Amino acid sequence: MSAIAFFGTGSDVGKSIVVTAIGRILKKRGHSVAPYKAQNMSNNAYVTLEGGEMGRAQAVQAEACEIEPHTDMNPVLLKPNTDTGAQVILQGKSIGSALAADYFKDTSKIRVPAFQSLEKLKNTYELVIIEGAGSCAEVNLRSRDFVNFETAHAADAPVILVADIDRGGVFAQIIGSLAVMPPQDRKRVAGFIINKFRGDASLFDDGIRYLEEQTGLPVLGLIPYFRHIEIDSEDGLPLETVIDPPNGPVPGKINIACIRLPHISNFTDFNPLIRNDAVRFHYLSKPRNLDGYDALILPGTKNVRFDLQWLRDESWETPIRNFKGTVLGICGGFQMLGCSIADPHGVEGSPGTSPGFDLLDIETVLAKEKQLSRSRGKLPNGTPIEGYEIHMGRTTRHTAQPFLRINRRNGKNETDTDGAVSNNGRIMGSYFHGLFDSPDFRNGFLQKLDPDYPAEDTQISATFKQQQYDRLAEHFEKNLDMERLIDIAFSR
Numbered sequence: 252m253s254a255i256a257f258f259g260t261g262s263d264v265g266k267s268i269v270v271t272a273i274g275r276i277l278k279k280r281g282h283s284v285a286p287y288k289a290q291n292m293s294n295n296a297y298v299t300l301e302g303g304e305m306g307r308a309q310a311v312q313a314e315a316c317e318i319e320p321h322t323d324m325n326p327v328l329l330k331p332n333t334d335t336g337a338q339v340i341l342q343g344k345s346i347g348s349a350l351a352a353d354y355f356k357d358t359s360k361i362r363v364p365a366f367q368s369l370e371k372l373k374n375t376y377e378l379v380i381i382e383g384a385g386s387c388a389e390v391n392l393r394s395r396d397f398v399n400f401e402t403a404h405a406a407d408a409p410v411i412l413v414a415d416i417d418r419g420g421v422f423a424q425i426i427g428s429l430a431v432m433p434p435q436d437r438k439r440v441a442g443f444i445i446n447k448f449r450g451d452a453s454l455f456d457d458g459i460r461y462l463e464e465q466t467g468l469p470v471l472g473l474i475p476y477f478r479h480i481e482i483d484s485e486d487g488l489p490l491e492t493v494i495d496p497p498n499g500p501v502p503g504k505i506n507i508a509c510i511r512l513p514h515i516s517n518f519t520d521f522n523p524l525i526r527n528d529a530v531r532f533h534y535l536s537k538p539r540n541l542d543g544y545d546a547l548i549l550p551g552t553k554n555v556r557f558d559l560q561w562l563r564d565e566s567w568e569t570p571i572r573n574f575k576g577t578v579l580g581i582c583g584g585f586q587m588l589g590c591s592i593a594d595p596h597g598v599e600g601s602p603g604t605s606p607g608f609d610l611l612d613i614e615t616v617l618a619k620e621k622q623l624s625r626s627r628g629k630l631p632n633g634t635p636i637e638g639y640e641i642h643m644g645r646t647t648r649h650t651a652q653p654f655l656r657i658n659r660r661n662g663k664n665e666t667d668t669d670g671a672v673s674n675n676g677r678i679m680g681s682y683f684h685g686l687f688d689s690p691d692f693r694n695g696f697l698q699k700l701d702p703d704y705p706a707e708d709t710q711i712s713a714t715f716k717q718q719q720y721d722r723l724a725e726h727f728e729k730n731l732d733m734e735r736l737i738d739i740a741f742s743r
Contacts, residue, residue, distance in 0.1 A: 252373040254287075254408035255740040257444070258383035258399050260424035264415035265446040265474075267308045270382045271482060272727035273736070274316040275720045283377040286312035289365045289398045290327040290384060292337065294516035294553045298639035302623045302661045303343020304328060307519060311483050312380075315720045323368035327361055329354075332514060332554045332599060342368060345621055348598075355395050362397040366405050373406065378740060381408055387436075388428040400436040409441040409739050417447035417476060422458070426465055441739045442471045444731070449476045452730075472731035480722045481526055483519045492525060494534045500543030504531040505701050509548040510567065511536040512558040512583075516551040517641070520581060523687040529697070529704060538566045545700040546577040549584025551684065555617075555644070556594060556605045559587050571608055577700060578610065578678045585670060585680030586644050589613035598643055610678045611671045612649040619643075626683065628657040628669060634691050638683030640669075646682075650674065654681045 257273070259266045270286055277284045291306035298304060303322035310320040322343035329337040336350045342364055372379045387399035387410075403410050414424040425443055432440075443462065448455065452473055459470045500506035507524060511534040525532045533544075541547060549571075552558040562568060571578075580588045586607065593604040594617040607615075624640045636655050654670025670681035687693045694706040 252377065252379070253741050254369075254373060254379040254381055254406035255736075256381035256383060256399075256403045256406070256408045256410045256439075257413055258387035258403075258410050260386060260388070260412055260414045260428045261418075262385045264413050266382050266413050267312070267484070268482060268723070269413050269444060269446065269474075269727075270380050271312045271315045271720070272723045274312055274380055275724035276728050276731075276733060277378065277380075277737075278316050279721075279724060284316050285318060285372050285376040285379055286316065286324050286382065287369055287372055287379050287402075288325050288382040288384065289362070289369070289402045290329065291325050292329040292331065292384070294330050294514065295519060296328065296330065296340075296517065296641055298623050298625050298641060299343065300625055300662060301343070302625070304340050304345070304621075304623050304641060305343065307483060307517070308382075312382075314716065315723075323371050326365040326368035330516075330553050333557075338553070343623075355392075358395055358397055362401065365397065366402070369402065369406055379406065379408075381406060386428070387412070388431050390431050393433070400432075400439065403439050404435070408439070409742070410436075410439045411471065411736070411739070412440055412443045414443060414445050415447050416445050416455075416473075417449065421445060422462065425462060429466060440468060442469045442736075444472045444474065445470060446474045447476045448473050469732070469735065471736050472727070474727060474730050477726055480726060481522070481719050482723060483522060492534060493532070495537050496533050499533075499539070501531045505529055505546075505697055505704065506544045507532045507546045507548060507700075508535050508541055508544040509533070509550055510562070510571075510584075512550060512552045513561055514553040514558050516553050517582070517684045518550065520550065520684050520687060521548070523693055527693075527697075527707075529701075538570055541570050541574045541576075544574070544576055546579060546696075547571065547574050549578070549580040549587055551582035551584060551641075553583075554599050555583035555586050556592055556599060556603070558583065559592065559605050559607070562587070568608065572610070576677075579696075580611075580680035581686070582642050582682055582684065583644075585611075585682060586615040586646065588678060588680050589615055589646065589671075591615070592644070593617065611673055611680060612651045613646050613671050613680075614649075615644045615646045617643045618645050622682070624660040625662075626657055626665075626669075627659040628655040628683075630655050630692070630695075632695075634695055635689070636683060636686065636692055637689055638681075638685040640682045641684065642682050644682075646671070654679055655683070 295307040297307045297310035305322045305325040309325040313320040326342050328340035331337045338348045384398040414421050588611045589607040592615045628636050651671035653668035657667040672679045697704045
């Protein structure tokens with residue numbers, strides 16, 4: 252069983268996309284492949300069929316490899332809930348929160364199960380494609396970093412360095428990274444991929460020669476910058492995202508505002524709206540009059556009471572209360588729409604109770620145990636809904652009606668309800684992430700905002716993601732020396 256690792260010269264150089272592309276290429280060539288990232292830091296999470304929590308990026312990579320996501324692919328997930336602390340998810344389950352300084356003092360108890368997950372994957376798949384984290388050459392962190400070269404050593408994997416030429420300094424990125432690596436790490440590096448190139452590739456031929464002469468290692472690919480392929484990102488918002496536009500709503504479009512909370516989570520919930528030509532989706536961080544917007548969304552958050560107080564401190568409460576259009580809250584945003592949010596156990600900070608916006612007749616109490624499930628249900632009109640739940644909150648409805656009825660969780664039949672809807676139907680909330688991935692729900696929601704909205708073809712929508720993975724694979728395969736990369740991957 253083999254493994255190959257893709258490590259970065261820095262953060263946001265495109266490691267996740269590279270692993271997604273390579274996974275898809277190898278799958279289409281008949282190989283059995285799986286992604287792996289020992290530790291991820293992101294509030295963009297996903298729930299597996301077994302009810303485990305993992306980073307969304309590795310779920311995307313698994314989809315590209317045409318396999319079911321599993322927590323072994325991302326055994327450690329850190330979900331930031333303060334500026335210096337995060338909830339720690341180990342092999343799919345929360346084991347509590349930790350300050351960064353305390354967590355990184357001793358990672359040995361974390362790395363053992365993380366490497367056990369790696370071994371399971373190596374025993375199951377022909378090739379494990381490893382993604383590193385941040386820069387793999389941070390000398391001050393090397394003794395505590397198990398995500399990069401310690402993982403490569405454990406897997407006996409060759410390493411390909413990924414550098415971002417778009418941000419400049421690519422020669423220093425690559426040569427400098429090699430220069431500060433310990434010899435045992437440096438020996439594992441087998442080549443480079445230069446990502447996000449703009450312009451005429453032939454103009455960089457001399458740059459490639461220079462890098463190969465200076466390092467003695469091959470440049471395996473020069474990947475052109477792309478905007479025509481849509482893949483869910485690990486942490487960043489999509490390129491099309493508009494934040495605090497100066498001109499506000501756009502005439503002739505369905506205008507949707509979403510408040511950009513400090514601890515926003517699962518922002519990929521809204522990607523299908525962002526890429527819809529009929530919609531103008533604006534993230535708003537600065538308070539403004541919301542006139543002209545058809546809908547307002549309060550998204551999920553990893554620290555609901557903190558972000559609720561932030562909304563009040565930033566003077567958002569009045570615009571939210573005065574908004575006359577459709578209001579949708581997802582997860583933490585749903586909780587904020589209610590009468591109160593209590594955290595008696597201090598699971599997200601100091602114990603206490605915060606008043607909500609009182610727009611839905613509900614009350615929420617944060618529990619010690621997290622609800623994690625892949626769920627299915629139906630709206631009152633019969634529209635089928637699929638999504639996933641990740642929440643500590645337990646919400647009680649009073650006069651509000653349920654948003655939907657749940658009939659299945661984690662593969663088992665279920666009789667339950669989710670969310671709440673005001674009596675006039677204008678205010679609604681749900682714990683379901685991924686609602687807008689469903690074309691039926693998306694069509695219904697947008698037609699409620701604009702009765703003339705033409706429904707999308709559900710068949711085209713259903714195949715959209717797979718088409719994007721194929722386009723990504725084609726883009727990379729045109730610009731990579733795949734035969735040489737395959738030789739490196741299977742040479743050990």
